[in-house]
Amino acid sequence: MTWWRRAFPLELAEEGHFSRREFARFLAVVSAGFTAGIGYLWLRKKPLEGASDPEAGHHETPVALGLATDLQPGQSRLFKFRDAHDACILLRTPQGELKAYRQTCTHLGCAVRFRGERLECPCHEGFFEVDRGFPVQGPPTRPLAAIALETRPDGSLWAVGELPKPTDLPGRIASCPREARQEVLS
Amino acid sequence: MSRPSRPRPGQFSDVALVITLLVLISQLYLFETVLQSVLDGHRALLPGAFAASSVLTAVALLLAFKARGIDGGPQA
Numbered sequence: 001m002t003w004w005r006r007a008f009p010l011e012l013a014e015e016g017h018f019s020r021r022e023f024a025r026f027l028a029v030v031s032a033g034f035t036a037g038i039g040y041l042w043l044r045k046k047p048l049e050g051a052s053d054p055e056a057g058h059h060e061t062p063v064a065l066g067l068a069t070d071l072q073p074g075q076s077r078l079f080k081f082r083d084a085h086d087a088c089i090l091l092r093t094p095q096g097e098l099k100a101y102r103q104t105c106t107h108l109g110c111a112v113r114f115r116g117e118r119l120e121c122p123c124h125e126g127f128f129e130v131d132r133g134f135p136v137q138g139p140p141t142r143p144l145a146a147i148a149l150e151t152r153p154d155g156s157l158w159a160v161g162e163l164p165k166p167t168d169l170p171g172r173i174a175s176c177p178r179e180a181r182q183e184v185l186s
Numbered sequence: 187m188s189r190p191s192r193p194r195p196g197q198f199s200d201v202a203l204v205i206t207l208l209v210l211i212s213q214l215y216l217f218e219t220v221l222q223s224v225l226d227g228h229r230a231l232l233p234g235a236f237a238a239s240s241v242l243t244a245v246a247l248l249l250a251f252k253a254r255g256i257d258g259g260p261q262a
Contacts, residue, residue, distance in 0.1 A: 020198035024206045028246035034213040035239040041224050042232040165226045
């Protein structure tokens with residue numbers, strides 16, 4: 001017998017015993033933890049980091065984005081909206097529409113970029129369509145947060161708030177096969 | 187040699203354990219759904235989710251600490 005076993009005569013078999021009831025108590029405590037988590041989300045007034053907050057739109061400070069004619073179809077530009085950390089992307093779709101989205105991917109928060117006809121998250125190859133920001137391929141399951149744009153009479157473009165996220169999420173594009181992915185990547 | 191059909195006094199029964207596990211799985215699913223909704227800016231379901239989660243936790247705690255009727259006693 002080694003010296004430390006003599007010094008610390010623990011019954012290892014008994015130490016490792018874990019009864020069903022103890023296990024059930026552990027599960028119940030974990031369950032209470034989930035309840036506490038939901039309660040925290042309920043009581044917390046400030047939105048979570050990276051979360052969509054359309055209600056803040058009532059007291060939003062508009063951000064100037066230059067002239068609406070500056071961007072050509074297929075081009076994009078980055079801008080900050082609410083603060084220096086709120087990165088957003090303004091783009092003109094190949095059809096000529098101006099769209100703006102928060103740049104944070106809804107999967108794990110990487111920055112999306114405009115590539116081809118879709119927004120791409122390079123971290124895990126997630127893709128979003130540009131019309132409404134819906135995920136069409138890869139790990140993301142929630143749409144990007146869309147920024148409301150306003151074109152003023154002098155032709156200047158302004159970001160004026162955040163649009164509420166659409167709830168009618170269409171089915172993932174099963175018809176977005178690997179060939180389409182290759183096309184985007186090439 | 188046949189196994190005893192009833193659990194020994196103090197032993198947590200299979201039924202209670204399965205119910206507790208189901209409660210925890212439900213809690214996990216509920217929390218994931220709530221978190222996703224909150225990230226999307228939909229907070230209206232939080233009060234209802236909290237109430238449902240509290241009921242599930244109460245069931246789990248009741249089974250874990252007071253399941254006298256099921257397994258013959260709360261002692262470990």
